[in-house]
Structure formats: C-alpha cells, structure tokens
Amino acid sequence: MKHRFARWLHLTAMMAVLLPAITLFAPAVFDPLAPPAMADDDDDDDDSDDNGGSAGASGGERSGGGETQGNRVNRSGTPLINLFRQRPDRTAARSAEPALPLQAPDEIIATGIDASALATLTTEGYAIAERQVLSVLDGEVVRLILPSGTGLNEAQARIGEIAPTAETDVNHFYRPEQTAEDGGCADGTCPLVRNLIGWPEAPLLTEDRCGPLPRIGMIDTAINPDHDALRSARLTVIGIGDGSLPASSRQHGTAVAALLVGAKDSRAPGLLPGSELIAVDAFRRVSKRADLASAFDLVKALDILASREVRVINLSLSGPTNRLVERTIARLVDNRTIIVAAVGNHGPKAPPLYPAAYAGVIAVTAIDRRFGVFRRANQGPHVDIAAPGVNVWTAASVAGARPKTGTSFAAPFVSAAAALLLARDPGLGPQEVKTALSAMTRDIGLPGKDPVFGWGVLEAQGLCADHAIGRE
Template sequence: MRQYLFLLLLSCGFAFVLPALWVGSPISAIAWADDDNGDNGDNGGDSDNGDSDNGDNGDDDDDRDDDRDDDDRDDRSQQQRSGSGGGNFLDRLFGRPAPAQQAPRPAPAPPLPERAADEIVVLDLSEADLATLTGLGYEVLREAQIATLGSTVRRLRVPPGTALEAALDQIQQLPTGQSADFNHFYRANEGIVGACEGLHCASFDLVGLRPSGATAAGCGQITARIGLIDTGINPDHEAFDGGRLSVLAFDGGDEEASGAQHGTAVAAILIGSRAGRAHGLLPEAELVAVDAFYRAGRDERSDVFSLVQAMDQLAVAEVRVINMSLAGPHNVLLEQMVMRLHEAQILIVSAAGNEGPRADPVFPGGYAPVLTVTAVDASGRVYRRAGRGPHLDLAAPGVEVWTAASIRGVRSKTGTSFAAPFATAAAAMLISSRPELTVAEVKSFLKTTALDLGDEGPDEVFGSGLVQFAPICSGPSGTPPLLLE
C-alpha cells in the first residue's frame, strides 16, 4: 500500500513541476521574456510611441512625431522564442491539439543606402582629365558652379561593370582628381516678464529664454541672417504669418520633391510667429532656406552634390549661421565646404544624429568647426537615441518639442534635428549683439555659458551642457533653467 501511495505522490509532483520547467509553458515565459534594449542605458531617457515624421496630414493634435524614431523592439512571440512549434510536452503526451501557428513576421525593410550606387562627385576636374574619363565610359550627369570655393562640382556616372571603389581610385589617380568622393546621402530633427503660457513654454524655460523681453533686454534687433538647409517648407503655414522667411530656388533636377514636415518644423522653431501656437525662438529674425532634399521611394534624402550647392547659395546670400539638421557619412567635398565656410566666418550648427549612443559620429556634426547639438528632455535627460562622442558641443531641448505641423496647427517633435535650432537661435542672437566675434569665439561663448549636465565639465553625452540664452543679453544670468522632476 505504501508503494502505491508513493507512486501516486510522485506522479502528482511530476505533473506540477514539469510544466514549469518546460520552455513552452506559461510559467517559463517570465524568464524568457525579451529585455527592451532600445534605451542603451541612457539614465532614464524618454519613452516614444509616435510616428516617424513621414506625414502630418495636417494634424493639429497631441500625437508625438519622432524624427526617425521608430522603436525597433523584438516582439517575437513566445512560440518563436521557445523554438517549439507544436505545443508543450503534456499537450503532445495527452493528445491535446497544438496551438495554431502564428503567421511569420514580415521581413524588415532593407536599410537605406549610404550613397548613390553608380556615382562619383569631384571638384575642379581639368578638361584633360575629364576627357580621359569620358573616353573610358564615364558620363557627366550634372555639373554646378560653387562660387564660395571658386570651383566646379560634377556628378559622374561610373561605366557599367566598374566597381564603385575601383572607379573612385581611378579618378583619384588623375592629376586633378584628388577631391573625388562617393555621392553620399544625408537625412534629416531677459528681463522680467509675465509667466509663459503655451505648449512651447517648457522648451523656452529650459534654455532661459524670456520671449517678450528678449529684444528689449539689451540684445537689440536680430540682425544676423540665419540660413537653413532642410526639406521643403510650407510658407503658407500660420506660423510664418508676418515673418521674414524666404526659400531660395534650388535646381534638384528630375528628382521628386521632398515633403514639408521636417523643414516646416525646424523653421518654425527658429522664427515661428508668437501670434499663433508654434512660437519660434526669434520671430523677428530673417531666415533664408534651401530645400536640398528629394524623395526616392520611401527615402527622403539629400546628397553631397546638392548639399555643397545649397551651402554655397546661403554663403552668397550672406547668412551668418546655417542650421543643418541632417546627418550622414564623412565626405571629402562636404568637409572642404565646411572648412571654407568656417574661414568665411559662417557658423554651421548641426545635429548629433539619432543612430544611438554607440553609433559612430555623423557629419557634418563630426567636423571640428561645426557646433554639434544633442537633444535632452524637459528634465535634462539625454534623448536615448542621440549620438554621443567627444565632438558634441551643446545640448538643447529635443524631446517632445512643440512646433508647426506641415499644413496647419502644431505637433510635438523628437530628435536631435529639433535641438539644433535652439543653438542656431542662440548663435544668431549672440552674433547680432556682438558682430565682432569670430565663429570660433561664438562657439566658445555658448559652450562656456552652458548649464553643465551629467559629469562635471564637458562630456561625451551632453557636450559642455544645456545652451542658455540669458547670458547673451543683459537679462538675469543667475537664474537657473526650469528642469522638471
């Protein structure tokens, strides 16, 4: 009798313990659940569940609209994680039907290309070298004059069957071909006054800007002309009513025109009217914009051939600071143009990029003369997808920043693209009040007067800290910004 009782107890224990150990059981699912690795240890960065800045549809709502910020969590089913396709052990043992198979996840979209597949861009190729290349089967697609460099830039199509790397090496071996490179792609985020009211106030408070007192507090008129290279802009948006916005004509060839979401949002952060809800930092400033972007299917991008032309157009228009909320790889032509504009005392402000804290530096932000900006939220925490590194200069609001939607109304935007215009506005204000400063001195002033965040002193997460407007003018410089708990 004892033997039968022992066997009965043993079988009961087996029935309770085995499902907990079997990987297909509900109990084991807790231990096998995937961690969310998207935050990469960002000291409590923001959450995000917005869309990807690919179409406002004229919304006037409170949806968040992240700048290339879709969450790439691995939401595989428990069945996929366990590797079991036909139920657990007891299901099969007792003949219970296996759960229905889930449809496989669609394959992820292929990564966006880094460069044109069959193009090389080169500056100042001699007629003899050009004749050599055309004799070898190279085709001149387009050429343009770059007044700032006193140069001619050409897009060359590589002969069929020639590897792009081999073509680049071949061109660089020519006497005037050293400036050749791939046609890389770039993508696009004072005084005592009354209390601020509106959706924009959190960002304004963060950088110490007192809108109605900015001009009267000793800064005077904003005389420094601001340049912007971005996607299209909707000039009919109410955010630009009464503003000084001009969009220069740009010959993009036969490419499909870019959208107006990103460019409209960045422009409104800079000069949006205070009469509406998309309040800009410097509504009285003059903004000269160039749409150097185009669409290629689902991809909205610029290329280095277009960027150097856009930079040249703004230099000819005598801007003092250029906002470039875009990012891409290192390119010889782009670097030369950045250095030339630096020599011409034109400050370039660029975004740190949204590829994550472990990503390599992106450009033009990775070039030394550029003022490179990362994004923080209302609590001063770094945006979890912002790039990091020793090249960072400043931090600025870039998480849920309220600005203009593409057609009407306002939306919140997230990304380093939308942090860059805060530093651009501060630079324009400083240059207007002290036009004798060099671009290096402007950059140094903004870094010296920034609010230190993170580790003491400059670091690879926040740069020198949060940009501050108050020290630029005669307003209160000792009042700390409002950081939310």
C-alpha cells in the first residue's frame, strides 16, 4: 500500500511539471475546434494562397483545405488526437479590444457653404482639412475640423445658422462586408457556387452573344494588380489618399475585383473576365485591425466613377446613413447609374445598413450552397435579391485563391448580372434593371418579396439568351 501511495505521489509530481508545458502547446498543435482559415479583416496579408487546397487546375468557388471536419491532420493524413480540448477564449480576447469608431470624432462634412460662411467658421476656430469640387453634386464638399470643445451637434447647428442652405453631417465610417464565418465545407466538397445559379460559362459571355459589356466600377480596399488573376485584366486602380494615412490592406479589394473580372484560366476566374473595371481605393487601415472609408472619401470615390461614365457600381461595404452619401447616390441613380450594395453582416436583428438601404440601390444578401440565408446577413424590407456569398472561391491578396464569406461576395454576382442586362439593352435605367432582376429569381422565402431573401435567389441562366436569339 505504501509503495502504491509513493508511486501515486511520484506520478502526481511529474504531471505537475509536464501538464503546463503540454497545455501550453496543445492548442496550437492539436486544437480541433479552431475554424478553418477563412477570409477576414486581419491586418497581415496572410491569405496568400490556398496552400494547394482542392481547387485543382480549373479553380472555382470551393474550399481549400488541409483539415478534416473533426481533428486536424498531419502531413501524412493521420488525425492528431487532442488530449486537452480547452482552448484560449478568442471571443473574449476580441471583445476586450476597443470598438472601432462609427465616425471621425471631431469632423463635419458639408456642401453648400459659401466663401463668406467658411471665412466666419475659420475665424471661430474651425479648420478646413479638405475641400473638393464634385461634379455629381454640382458643388464643393468641405471637411471641417471642429474647434476644441465643440460637439458635433453644436457644430452642425452653428453651420446651419450662418449657411442656412448648407447640408451637413458627421464624417461616418464604412467597412468592407466580409467575415471569418465558416461556411461548412472545409473538407473541400464545396461546389462551384456560380453553378448554383446557372452562371453562364466564360466562352458564352461574348459580345456576339451578350452585347458589348459596360464599364463596371467598384469602391473597395487596395487591390493587388500583379495577382495572376488580374495581371491581364482591363483594370484601373485609383487611390484617393495622399499617403499620409496607413494604406488599406489588399485582401478584400483583390478578392472582389477577381470575382468580377479575374482571368478565366486563372485559379480565381471572374464572372465577367472581359469587362473593364475601374476600382477606387477609398479605405485606410485603422488600429492595425480594420479598413475604414470615411463618408467624405466615399463621396469623392463615387464622383470619380461618375466622371469615368461607369454604368454599374459595386459597393461591398456598409455603414451608417449619411446625408451627403445619400444625396450623392440619389444623384447617380437619377443619372441612370446602377448601384449594387451588400446588405451587411451584422445579423438578422440589426438595423439597416447603408448604402444598401437607400432608395434606388439594389441590396444584396448572401446564401450558402444549400440555399440557406447566411446567418449573419442583415435583413429587412430593403433587401432586394440573394446570391451566393458563403465559401465563394476567389483571389487571395498575394497569390492563389481562398474561399471567402460575406455579403461582400454576393454583391458582385448581382453587379455582373446587371452589367449583362445593360449589355443586352444599354437603355435600361436602375428601376428597369431592378424589375428585370426580380423576374430572374427563384422565390425561396415567403411568397413574393420578403425581408430575408428579397425577391429570391438570382437565376442567371437566361442573362444572354434573349439577346442571342435576337441576333440569330
């Protein structure tokens, strides 16, 4: 009995020494609960490739992988057994981080302020940080820095006193709409999601069949034009910063651009590989955690695209409502520009996000490969149409490709569909395009237009069919 007790004490002492070391390394080596590598808003361009994955030579929207759904595997394919299933509380760590700001704390943006009113404001301590003449608004937009101790509401009231016709708002921030959500196909079995909606194969998207494709615009983060999928693309990237602020990361913008116009023979083939794409980088890196675009820069970016005569604009971003952004978008819609926006990933009970919820904008939600709504997608009466947005195979920031998830990646399907409708009939306006798209959907929610799927899921089989018949 004494020997057994002594042996038990000896084993207990050994475990007291070894257990901390084992648990220190176990989460990193064995953790089966860690999600597969998905596109997210990391501050390091770590999505450089799918590490071979399961894409094969043809590419397509599916998951790369070196993991099973259960335990991780080593290089030989043997599952590694996790003896210690406890893992660091990453959610708690994220919640401890300070929340990202919704607007610049001491800035007002305004239009309709004349020289006399600006002079008065400067004598009162307001500083003109930036001013820009915008053709789409037929006037100048000014970004003002408030005097120390002056609140945003107080500043807006003061500007209203000395410039009654001015339109003002705070300088809100907007974010790309992607997430690290696991779409459930880390085992490499994701189908090509464009096939779920019958997207025409690239050889069928010819000018002879569909008509000349219009110029497409997008406002997003930075793009890697040297990516294999974009090297030969008809791509123009325009930056609007002066270099004084940290540049935005390239994951999101590169992924959206490749999804639209990626080379058909690359690992990230695009929906419309022959289209011309004008991309404006309106974002800046903030706190090494996220990319944000201000309302002032968003308005400038929209004006740039208007000056390039872009007919379709893809906005895979969202944020609060803003008077100047709303006015700019309303002007563009009046000028027959088709604007497509992601509804956002803040959850079904979240309030509407903008610009998707503005009148005249086509608001796009995301579905998975089982035609279920993406669980984090915003909902509401403004939702117009659904498209694939979970595990969409597209370009990584440096090279190769990865699956991406979020309403950001559903919006390009509808932007591309709108472009094909305009190729068939360039005279269509925003409401006519909306009507045409509503007729090209599968109603999978409540009968008629509903707040989850809108009109339903886009069905793309007939996008060029009528035009082709008309030419025969």
